[in-house]
Each structure stands twice: as C-alpha cells, then as structure tokens.
Amino acid sequence: MKHSFIVSAVLLALAGCSQLPQQTPAPIKEVSEPVVAAEPDLVENEVLNDNIAQAQATDFGHIFIDRDMSFTGTLPCEGCPGIKYHVNLFQDGKFEARQEFIDQHEVNLVKGTWLLEGRVIHLMSQQAKIPSFQFASNNKVVLLDEAGKPVVSKDNYELVRSNDFIKLDTSMQMLGMYQVIDNNAFFTSCSNGEKSSVAMTQHHIPMLRNYQTDKNLNGKAVIATMVARQSPKEDKMLFVEKFEQFWPGATCPDKLNLAKVQGIVWRVERVKYIQVPQQYNLRMLFNDNAKLYGFSGCNVFNASYSQSSNLLKVNPLVSTKKYCAQSNYYESNFTQHLQMADRIELNGDKLQLFHNNEVVVEMRPALN
Known part of the structure; x- marks a missing residue:
C-alpha cells in the first residue's frame, strides 16, 4: 500500500510539467508500465489498430530521454523522392540532425536544443526549421503537421529508434571559396556563407598541392568542389574526403539575383x-x-x-x-x-x- 502511494505521487508530479533535462541529470528510473527492458532488447507497448491509432500517442506512460538516442527513417517529400532523416537526441537537452534530400545533392546538418512536452518532442534551432514529432511508442516518433497533429497517411511518416546510438554522418558535397593564407587553408561555403579551417589530412594534400603549384591560383580565393565532413567539435574544422576540382573564374551565385551566365x-x-x-x-x-x-x-x-x-x-x-x-x-x-x-x-x-x-x-x- 505504501509503495502504491509513492508511485502515484511521482506520476502526479511528472504529469504537471514538461521535461527539459539538466546538463548533468541524475539517473531516473522508469515508472511507465510496462517497464522498458535494457537495450538492445527494447520492449514496445503500442496500440496495434488502424493507421489513425498508430499515428497517435499511445497510453504507455511517460517518455524519458535519460540516455542518448538515435532515430532514422525516410519521410515523404513534395517534389523529390524523399528526405532521409537521422536525428540524435542527447540527454543533456541538445540534438543534432541530418536531412538528406534524395537525388538532389542537398544535405542539411542542424544542431539545437530539444524540449519534451508530454509525448511531443520539439526540435529548436537557429540554423534551420526542423519539424516536431510525437512519440507513438517508446521506439517510434511520428511527424506532426502544421497544426501540431500526427500526420495520418498511408505513406510512412515515422522515424524509428536504433538499438544502438549512431554517430551522425557529417560528410556532404560542398562548393565554396578555397584559399591558403600563411600555409593555413580556409573554405567558405557558397550555400550558407560559413568559413571553416581545412584540416591537413591525406585527402587534403593533393588539393593543396594543386593549388600551390598553379600560379594562377596560388594565394587567391578560388571556387572548389569537394566532399568533406565537419568536425564534431565546435571549431568548424573541415576534413576533406574527396577533392574534385577548382573552378577558376567562378564566384558564388547570388540566389536572389541571377543576372549573368558567366562565372557561375x-x-x-x-x-x-x-x-x-x-x-x-x-x-x-x-x-x-x-x-x-x-x-x-x-x-x-x-x-x-x-x-x-x-x-x-x-x-x-x-x-x-x-x-x-x-x-x-x-x-x-x-x-x-x-x-x-x-x-x-x-x-x-x-x-x-x-x-x-x-x-x-x-x-x-x-x-x-
């Protein structure tokens, strides 16, 4: 009897607030029912009815993000084959996401903070707009529409939690201004204007030599194309994975004022x-x-x-x-x-x- 009273009190306290984890959260014991087993054998408690029931929150207790989690999946996209999502939720209240527009050579890497409100997870970032999701089970989230309701469709609008945490793939196709100053290489992206240092790695060396041995390039800013990945740290360092080519005479296009053919x-x-x-x-x-x-x-x-x-x-x-x-x-x-x-x-x-x-x-x- 005493144990039931304590559990009820805990549930009442949790029901009245949204969850935003602290930087160093204390371990929280699951009070949901049924109890989630240790990874990787996660147990789902999910309503197995029609499409509407699957897209709505199920009555399985509270959601806790007390460990780092990875969610992946491909969601429908108007005018493209789909968008591949990889979302990592960190227990310290931060998130990182990769959006890859299939067959369009467009990748967005977004970082920010999350807010858990009941079973709705809000992803907040100043870099780009990321949709909100609702937990349909302990291991699935469903996309919310503009009205904040779970999308109900015959198409898949769910991301599924991975058994293991997966590091984000930050490699992407890049086009931007490359320049070497005092033996330090810098790259400024044409897509977002961010300037990054380029790490001196084995894949960067051919690019550097090509630049330094061409008297028409050496010391100047020149458009370059390459595949590179971002450092997981906050130093904005780039690691070249594949150098493609330099484009002498080119500049970053003005997306709002395309008035010329040459130089793009x-x-x-x-x-x-x-x-x-x-x-x-x-x-x-x-x-x-x-x-x-x-x-x-x-x-x-x-x-x-x-x-x-x-x-x-x-x-x-x-x-x-x-x-x-x-x-x-x-x-x-x-x-x-x-x-x-x-x-x-x-x-x-x-x-x-x-x-x-x-x-x-x-x-x-x-x-x-």
Whole structure:
C-alpha cells in the first residue's frame, strides 16, 4: 500500500510539467508500465489498430530521454523522392540532425536544443526549421503537421529508434571559396556563407598541392568542389574526403539575383526529356574569356564558345577518356547536346540551351 502511494505521487508530479533535462541529470528510473527492458532488447507497448491509432500517442506512460538516442527513417517529400532523416537526441537537452534530400545533392546538418512536452518532442534551432514529432511508442516518433497533429497517411511518416546510438554522418558535397593564407587553408561555403579551417589530412594534400603549384591560383580565393565532413567539435574544422576540382573564374551565385551566365557553376538537371540523376553531378562553367569547362559525370572537359546576344556556338569538346559504366549514358547524351546548342537563355534560376527552338539542356546554379 505504501509503495502504491509513492508511485502515484511521482506520476502526479511528472504529469504537471514538461521535461527539459539538466546538463548533468541524475539517473531516473522508469515508472511507465510496462517497464522498458535494457537495450538492445527494447520492449514496445503500442496500440496495434488502424493507421489513425498508430499515428497517435499511445497510453504507455511517460517518455524519458535519460540516455542518448538515435532515430532514422525516410519521410515523404513534395517534389523529390524523399528526405532521409537521422536525428540524435542527447540527454543533456541538445540534438543534432541530418536531412538528406534524395537525388538532389542537398544535405542539411542542424544542431539545437530539444524540449519534451508530454509525448511531443520539439526540435529548436537557429540554423534551420526542423519539424516536431510525437512519440507513438517508446521506439517510434511520428511527424506532426502544421497544426501540431500526427500526420495520418498511408505513406510512412515515422522515424524509428536504433538499438544502438549512431554517430551522425557529417560528410556532404560542398562548393565554396578555397584559399591558403600563411600555409593555413580556409573554405567558405557558397550555400550558407560559413568559413571553416581545412584540416591537413591525406585527402587534403593533393588539393593543396594543386593549388600551390598553379600560379594562377596560388594565394587567391578560388571556387572548389569537394566532399568533406565537419568536425564534431565546435571549431568548424573541415576534413576533406574527396577533392574534385577548382573552378577558376567562378564566384558564388547570388540566389536572389541571377543576372549573368558567366562565372557561375551550373549543375545539369535535364537533357532533352531525360532527368539527370544528381548523383552523377554533371556541372559546367562559362568563363568570361569565351572558354567553358566542366565535369560530365565521369570525365572533365573544356571547349571554346562564342555568344552573340542569345545565339550560341560551342566548338568541339576536349575531354579525358575515362570509362564509367554507370554514368556513360548521361555523359554522352549531355556532351552531344551541349555541342548541338545554338541558343542560350536565362529564365529565372534556369539556364536553358536550345537547338532548333527546343530545350536540349537545362541547368541550375550549383550551391554544393
């Protein structure tokens, strides 16, 4: 009888407040029923009814974030195949998340703090807007709509908790200004304007040597593309995983005022009626000195061109001769139609190349 009174008192005290963990929280014993077993054999207590019941909170007691947790899953996305989510909740009240827009070469890395209100987890950050979720069970969260209600759909709107905590993958495609000053390398991202130091690693050394041995680059700020990951610390250090190339003559695009064709790295999105998968990363640049160059999915290329008003003539391309089975079709299709182009137009944020008044290549500014 005395034990029941104590448990009831604890439940009444918890029901009246939202949970925001302290920096060094004391261990909290689960009072929910049934009791959650030790990881990795977590026991769920979940309503197994229709879609509506699965999307709503279940009556299994209180949620406690008394350990670091990882949630992953792919949620639907309007205009794209989906968004891969990886959300880490830390018991000290912080969170980190990775949003990867499938087939769009767009990755958002977001940090902030969380607030647990009943079974609703609010993710708050000044970097980007992250949706809120509601615990559908101890091991699942469901996306909330703009009205703060669980999304009810035949599509999957749930993230599932991993048995083990998983470190966030911070590697991503990057495009930005690279410069070496007093033997220290710096990179300023075109997508968010953040300036980072570049760590001196084995994958960075070829990039550094390429820069220092080119008299046209050494000492200057130049657009570079690479795959890199961010340091987990707060020092904003970048670790290069793959150097791609430098883009002399290019600048970061003004997303609000695209008024010129030259000096911007363009990503190829469509050739004729065929969408180009973004994983192949076809990109090109028109230089002010009537030169163009780029990456066609497997090989790098360059050529001279002439432009008079909207009329365009691209001379035969000079290209490396590597063979890549997966991207060869898209590469040959793109290079063929690029050399056929006879007109060029900038429509909003789209750069379109025409042949006989038909769009044969469509591109957008590359930000990564």
